[in-house]
Amino acid sequence: MFFDSIQRILRGLWPFLLLWIFKIDETNRIFGFIGGLVIIVLTAIFAYLRYRNFTFYIDDANNEFVINHGVINKTKIGIRMEKIQQVNINQSLIQKIIGVYALELDTAGSDKKEATIKAVSHDMALELKSRLLNPEFRAQQQEEIIPELEPTDDRVINISLLSLLKIGFTSNYVRTIFLIWAFGWTIYENYRNLGRGDAFETTEIDSYFTETLIMSSALLFVFLLVLLVLIVNIVRVIIKYYNFRIVKKPQSLLLSYGLLDTKETIIRPEKVQIATIRRNYFQKKLNVLEIKIRQASGTEDEQKKSKIEIPGCNTQEKEEIIQLIFNRLPQKGTPLYPNFRKLIFPILFRIVLPVAAFFIIGKNIEIPLYDYSYLVPFYITFAGIIIYFGYRNYRLYTADDFIIKQSGAWDIEHEIFEPYKIQAITTRQYFWHKSADIGHVSLHTAGGTIDFMFTDFTTIKKLVNQWLYEVETSDKNWM
Numbered sequence: 001m002f003f004d005s006i007q008r009i010l011r012g013l014w015p016f017l018l019l020w021i022f023k024i025d026e027t028n029r030i031f032g033f034i035g036g037l038v039i040i041v042l043t044a045i046f047a048y049l050r051y052r053n054f055t056f057y058i059d060d061a062n063n064e065f066v067i068n069h070g071v072i073n074k075t076k077i078g079i080r081m082e083k084i085q086q087v088n089i090n091q092s093l094i095q096k097i098i099g100v101y102a103l104e105l106d107t108a109g110s111d112k113k114e115a116t117i118k119a120v121s122h123d124m125a126l127e128l129k130s131r132l133l134n135p136e137f138r139a140q141q142q143e144e145i146i147p148e149l150e151p152t153d154d155r156v157i158n159i160s161l162l163s164l165l166k167i168g169f170t171s172n173y174v175r176t177i178f179l180i181w182a183f184g185w186t187i188y189e190n191y192r193n194l195g196r197g198d199a200f201e202t203t204e205i206d207s208y209f210t211e212t213l214i215m216s217s218a219l220l221f222v223f224l225l226v227l228l229v230l231i232v233n234i235v236r237v238i239i240k241y242y243n244f245r246i247v248k249k250p251q252s253l254l255l256s257y258g259l260l261d262t263k264e265t266i267i268r269p270e271k272v273q274i275a276t277i278r279r280n281y282f283q284k285k286l287n288v289l290e291i292k293i294r295q296a297s298g299t300e301d302e303q304k305k306s307k308i309e310i311p312g313c314n315t316q317e318k319e320e321i322i323q324l325i326f327n328r329l330p331q332k333g334t335p336l337y338p339n340f341r342k343l344i345f346p347i348l349f350r351i352v353l354p355v356a357a358f359f360i361i362g363k364n365i366e367i368p369l370y371d372y373s374y375l376v377p378f379y380i381t382f383a384g385i386i387i388y389f390g391y392r393n394y395r396l397y398t399a400d401d402f403i404i405k406q407s408g409a410w411d412i413e414h415e416i417f418e419p420y421k422i423q424a425i426t427t428r429q430y431f432w433h434k435s436a437d438i439g440h441v442s443l444h445t446a447g448g449t450i451d452f453m454f455t456d457f458t459t460i461k462k463l464v465n466q467w468l469y470e471v472e473t474s475d476k477n478w479m
Helices: 002-023 026-053 093-098 122-133 139-145 161-170 173-194 204-241 281-286 300-305 315-326 340-364 369-392 457-473
Strands: 055-059 064-069 075-080 084-091 101-107 115-120 156-158 245-249 252-257 262-267 272-279 289-295 308-313 334-336 395-398 403-407 412-417 422-428 438-445 448-456
Touching: 026 064, 064 115, 084 093, 084 122, 101 122, 115 122, 156 315, 161 204, 161 281, 161 308, 204 308, 245 315, 252 315, 272 315, 272 448, 281 289, 289 315, 308 315, 334 448, 334 457, 340 369, 340 448, 403 448, 422 457, 438 457, 448 457
Parallel strands: none
Antiparallel strands: 055 064, 064 075, 084 101, 084 262, 101 115, 156 245, 245 252, 252 262, 272 289, 272 412, 289 308, 334 395, 395 403, 403 412, 422 438, 438 448
16 A cells, blocks of 8 residues: 555656756755655655555445445445456565555446555455355365466466567558668668769769768668667567466366466356467468457457457367357358459558659659659559558358458458357448448447458348347347
8 A cells, every 4th residue: 555655646746856867956955855755754644544545345145245444535446346347366466575465456447447445465365356256165265276376287278488579570561661661761861972072073982971870870871770679569568468477277277477467367168258379471370360359348459458368379289278268169151242343442441542642742742752653563562562452361260150250461460259248239231332232240249240242232231131130039149
């Protein structure tokens, strides 16, 4: 409580602290130091009162987890046990030093964590997690669950450091490509500018060495910059996902990871709404991929925050995880293809309009944009390739038990979910598409919306009837 209170005060007062350190004279600095000590003492008293008034317990009679807190304004939070979707055990660097953990409770439909317990022991955190996610168990049953902290090797998946290096090296490459392009363009411009002046003709030797030096320095700078981007990305992945460990339990997955901030979270298959498998060409060659799991959530921002990522899995590990989530391996069913009209808008907005804007602006302003017109064919070719592969990989596979949407030009994604978890379906058909029998469908789940556009509308209507029938007749719980 004390460290948490100090942290909050520092976040609010850091501008004044900087001003006190650098701008105040010696006399006022002494008074400021005394005032700081007073603030620390008051913070300690306030933190102690927060600690004394912070209590939590499980109300078996009402099937609730109850938290009481507050110093002046007393607050009581009651969370229904069946509404608790996720319990995370986190440990920041400061918490590691003092040997405590933070417990976070998340419920569906909330845009923030429902409740947070800042400092509990690891054993207490595990016991609370087990009880909150298994409310039907009694205390004597928990004694059989809690000791399962050291599972056998065949029940554990460890993501190796090498796999994390592969993911760090093969992800966020678009940023690197644009950096190379931007600085390559700068190098070329510098090279052209060197040859325009009269000095180039009168002092050829000096200009030659100057030109060579600039080119070498620029190339070295680009190389170092790209290397820095890759290193930063790899370091970020390792710090976030170091020692990624997946413990397979009978009805759940326990994930733990983190170098500086350790996190533990549990995934229960019945709460999973959408599982996304993502892989690009390089990752396929290196036999690694990324899995993203979406659970029930409310707003779009919450859906992004609630995503659980499992990086660096190989094909066998991916199958084991998917098998546990869905109790079987999803199979691609009948494919649904997009109509060629899906190419119209990408071509219009990514090729036609940008190229037209380039020439119109270049004609009406003084900046010599036409000097770079030689880049237009390269841009059209690159954009055309991206659009083509995005169209070619755009598919919706439907089977009795699964729906799989495939998409992506470079990073190929497979979004997998079960039809009975659909909460609403929206179909759309514009009047100018009726003669071509083309339409769009949106499948709304508690974990997000899956859209598939420009496809056969007659087939869509048949599938919608089938999905709605399955939703109505299924006795499975969607979360």
